[in-house]
Amino acid sequence: MVKYVIEFNRDACIGCGACEKACDNWVIQEDGKSKPKKAELDEVGCNKDAADICPVACIKINEKK
Numbered sequence: 001m002v003k004y005v006i007e008f009n010r011d012a013c014i015g016c017g018a019c020e021k022a023c024d025n026w027v028i029q030e031d032g033k034s035k036p037k038k039a040e041l042d043e044v045g046c047n048k049d050a051a052d053i054c055p056v057a058c059i060k061i062n063e064k065k
C-alpha cells in the first residue's frame with residue numbers, strides 16, 4: 001500500500017549524485033539531474049538517507065493523505 005509520496009524539487013537538484021549512492025531508488029539521468037524510479041512508496045527505506053544527504057534539501061518525503 002502506498003503510504004508515502006516523494007516531493008522532489010528537480011529544479012534545485014545540482015546533480016551531485018549523493019542520493020544515487022545512498023539509495024537505489026535514485027538515478028542520475030542524461031541531463032545530469034537525479035530522479036526517483038518510484039515516487040510513491042510503501043516504505044520510506046533508503047529514500048530517507050537520500051533526503052538527509054542531499055546538500056540542497058530538494059528531496060522531501062510526505063505521508064500520503
Ligand code: SF4
Binds near residue numbers: 012014034056059
Ligand atoms: S543528492 Fe540532491 S542535489 Fe544531489 S543529485 Fe540527489 S537530488 Fe540532486
